[in-house]
Amino acid sequence: MxxxxxxxxxxxxxxxxxxxxxxxxxxxxxxxxxxxxxxxxxxxxxxxxxxxxxxxxxxxxxxxxxxxxxxxxxxxxxxxxxxxxxxxxxxxxxxxxxxxxxxxxxxxxxxxxxxxxxxxxxxxxxxxxxxxxxxxxxxxxxxxxxxxxxxxxxxxxxAAPSRFLSAGIADGLATWFEARSSIAAGRRNFTGYRATRTAEAIARLCYETLISQGPLALSHCDNGWASPALEDVVEAATLMSTIGFESGGLASAHGFHQGVSEWKETHDLLHGEKVAFGLLASLFLTNESESVICETFEFCKSLRLPLTFAEIGVHDMTDDKLHVAVRRMMRPGECTFNEPIEYDEADYVIAMRAADQYGRVIHDVGVGC
The missing domain is CATH 3.40.50.1970 (Rossmann fold)
Incomplete structure (x- = not known):
């Protein structure tokens, strides 16, 4: 290999x-x-x-x-x-x-x-x-x-609006989940070869850095402070995330991003904001534990990222609309398929519905992890 x-x-x-x-x-x-x-x-x-x-x-x-x-x-x-x-x-x-x-x-x-x-x-x-x-x-x-x-x-x-950093953190947060899936599935990375252990380790460090420092760094960005926490998060979202995705691999979180990008209501969202919803949907696709799902939703909520269909601009979701997204996700060669398990169209629809429902519960009643 x-x-x-x-x-x-x-x-x-x-x-x-x-x-x-x-x-x-x-x-x-x-x-x-x-x-x-x-x-x-x-x-x-x-x-x-x-x-x-x-x-x-x-x-x-x-x-x-x-x-x-x-x-x-x-x-x-x-x-x-x-x-x-x-x-x-x-x-x-x-x-x-x-x-x-x-x-x-x-x-x-x-x-x-x-x-x-x-x-x-x-x-x-x-x-x-x-x-x-x-x-x-x-x-x-x-x-x-x-x-x-x-x-x-x-x-x-x-000095830039903190919404940009929030989106960058979301894009970086998906790195570990996707690299882990792509490596487990034995997929090739962007070099055309298999992932190195270096890429896997950096993807993991990216996740750990963002989870531990992300909300603090965002609050410092709100105030225009280039603090040590912001330095750590910028390195994770910029350098570590790139090494993790290019040398590790992408998977269903970015696949869902491709899908929801088909909806005109999402065209004004930043890339990372759509990836955030994609990551949350992927947690239900890959059957993550309740603790990981809860932690990730609470984390994204703390970063003011979209958790529901309404928050990505779609207030009247239909099955037809969901299938438009899924057909885009399932084009040949898409990173959607870089998961260890093969899923069908219904699985992707259920995952997006489940993410929306969980996000609404968090907003309505709150969830303690």
């Missing part, structure tokens, strides 16, 4: 870590292109330019805000035309994924990621989501390699 794991080339995290950018860029090349989310361009571009401190020549990419394939290829053409050897993605998932796509389609340039939120484990991953011009997800890219450099300035993360 051959095992394999992938990691970002270098990961740097801490308060004012952005100030380290220039030094590390100089080790990667001579000229860089900036891809920055339009919503933060005005205040973030000057900070990045200052951090680069003339170490490399800098060009700016006029990013429209959506990671569509056309934008990615346009970026790759600019990289070649301007003779740039570094692409820097700054912002949330869309800017980061566009930067990944630009490197993927161009080849040869180095990728640097500077996240301004931790709403998912995208910053360290080699995967990128591709959207249509109509703002719908149309697929994903499995890029050649993980980012060469990831710099996470926790003061920037702490």
């Amino acid at each position: 051959i095992t394999s794991a992938v990691f970002p080339g270098r990961y740097i995290q801490g308060r004012e870590a952005l100030n380290e950018l220039g030094t590390h860029l100089a080790n990667l090349g001579n000229a860089a292109i900036l891809v920055v989310d339009p919503s933060i361009r005005q205040w973030m571009v000057p900070r990045v330019i200052e951090a680069i401190s003339g170490e490399v020549r800098v060009e700016s990419f006029d990013f429209s805000g959506e990671p569509v394939e056309y934008e990615m290829k346009r970026l790759s053409e600019m990289v070649a035309g301007k003779s740039c050897d570094i692409v820097i993605g700054v912002g949330g998932g869309k800017a980061i994924d566009t930067a990944k796509g630009g490197v993927h389609f161009g080849g040869g340039s180095r990728l640097v990621v500077v996240p301004t939120i931790v709403a998912s484990d995208a910053p360290c991953s080699k995967n990128a989501v591709v959207y249509s011009a109509g703002h719908k997800v149309v697929g994903s890219l499995h890029c050649r390699s993980n980012p060469d450099l990831v710099i996470v300035d926790t003061q920037v993360i702490a």
